[in-house]
Amino acid sequence: MQITKSNLRFKAISRAWFGKFNAVVRNFGLRRSAYDHSVFFASSNFGCILLVVYVDDIVITGSDKEGIHGLKTFLSTQFQKKDLGPLKYFLGIEVSRNKRGIFLSQRKYCLDVLSDSGMINAKTCETPMIPSIKLKTDEGELLMNLEKYRRIVGKLSYLTLTRPDIAFPVSVVSQFLSSPRTSHWDAVTHILKYLKCTPGRGLLYQNHGHHTIEGFSDADYNGDPATKRSTTGYCVFVGGNLVSWKSKK
Structure with missing residues (x-):
């Protein structure tokens, strides 16, 4: 191709x-x-x-x-x-080719996000979110710098174009844009520390020898402690390659 x-x-x-x-x-x-x-x-x-x-x-x-x-x-x-x-480069997405296939990543964009957030020298962590964490709308003090929270979360949302591994935590922190608190910013910094560990991660598209379409979905039950609403997620593979994914409350 x-x-x-x-x-x-x-x-x-x-x-x-x-x-x-x-x-x-x-x-x-x-x-x-x-x-x-x-x-x-x-x-x-x-x-x-x-x-x-x-x-x-x-x-x-x-x-x-x-x-x-x-x-x-x-x-x-x-x-x-x-x-x-x-x-090779389009709207912050880097494209490289090798014998295995075509690799898409946003490494430079990811490093720019870390620099903008002041987390470029932060310690790393192995997971994008603390397991089983339940963020609440009124937990913690209100942030003084609302613009920074909204800017960083917006950039993280764009990063999910090649990083499905952060789709769920980014969808969670995106729910508090109107009045973010310190607990919500802690969750954002946890995502950033994870990205510091894996800035070059992305998607590899290769020929698996078939054109099968597969879809997977799952949802929790009353996962949001405030609204009692559930969060659903899905992913779609074409020919063994991930082409669509989403996490939404």
Whole structure:
């Protein structure tokens, strides 16, 4: 599978430009996803083409190599385009390739979060959250720096794009953004200490020789001590590779 990155130069207003871009790629034969309007796709007997656009950056991938080449040539006739070659970095996500497959991580982004939070030199811990901890809305003193709590938790939420191992604890600390307390910040620092131990962890996508789709889900019962609501979680594998996951109260 080929994955390349390009940069499109434009001077028009973003919304007007996206309208033009949408018309151009659809004229080529791509369809826009009904679930994510930044994703375009096409399929044929030769394979598939996937295109993701973010502002003026696009990522093109798929199994139809000739179709991808044709798309890139077509875009060059419509826009000032610079081909940046195989994808290595996109929106904080690092991409590397080896004989095993394609590895996605956010190592640099993770280290930036540790630096921003003042935890770059903190001691490490082996788990992202203390087992069986039950955080309460009124436990501990109110934090003086609410903005820092919200900023760090927001960055941790983005880090879950390649770190499903912190999805649950991040979903827990995200529930206290309105009035975070010291106990909640302690839980955040515990996540950060865990990340300090594993900054380069990510997702490996490799060919397992099948295209089986598997899904797993679980939920606790009345897990939240304040609301008595349950927390559910799920993960979906395609061809043995994790592609979707979530933890939510």
